[in-house]
Amino acid sequence: MTTQHEQVIEARHRIAVAAGAALLVAGLVLVMFVLPAEFAVDPLGTGAKFGLLDLGITGQQVEALETAAATGAGGEAVIVVPQDRTFQRETVEFKVAAGEGMEYKYRLEKGEALLYSWKATGPVHFEFHAAPDGAPRGYAQTYETGDETSQTSGTLTAPFSGIHGWFWENRGNQEIIVTLTSAGYYNIAHEFRTGAPVKNKMLQ
Secondary structure: OOOHHHHHHHHHHHHHHHHHHHHHHHHHHHHHHHHHHHHOOOOOOHHHHOOHHHHHHHHHHHHHHHHHHHHHHHOOOOOOOOOOOOOEEEEEEEEEOOOOEEEEEEEEOOOOEEEEEEEEEEEEEEEEEEEEOOOOOOOOEEEEEEEEEEEEEEEEEOOOOEEEEEEEEOOOOOOEEEEEEEEEOOOEEEEEEOOOOOEEEEOO
C-alpha cells in the first residue's frame, strides 16, 4: 500500500517533470521562433524555413530607423547648413477625385529644410510623412496627420535623407483641388497615384 508520504513524493516528482517539460518547450519556442522573429537570431535555421528571419531583420531595421530619427530630433539644432544647389520654390495644384488618394513628395537630404503651405477646396484626410533611404518596403515615418482638414503650413528639417511629403485622401463625394506652395533645396519631386505611373519632376 502506498503511504501518504510516498504519494506526496510522487506528486512532487510529477510536478517537477511537468515543469521541466514546460521549460524545455518554452526554450525551444524561444530559440526556434521568438529569436528569429524578434531579434533576427536564427541558431537552428527554423526562422529562415518559416519566413520569420525576414520579419526579425525588418523589425531591427525599423527600430534602427526610429532610433536614428528620435536621436536626430532630440539633438542640437543645426544653425547653418551650406548648400551647393539652387534654392527652389513652386506652387502646384492637384485635382483629387471623390474617394481618391494621392501623394506628393520631395527628395531631401538630412538636415535640409522645407517650408510649405497647402490648402484644399474641401476637407481632406492627410498624412505628412517620409520614407528614409534604405527603409523596408512600405515603411514610413509619420510627422503629422489629420482628418477633415483644409489647410496646414510649417517648416520641416529632414531628420534623415529620403523622400518627404504628403498623402491626401478625398473622403467626400465631390472633386477637390489641393494647392501646395513650397520652398527649399530639393531637386526632384514625385507624384504617386494608384494605378498610374510615378511622375518624377526634376527641378533646376
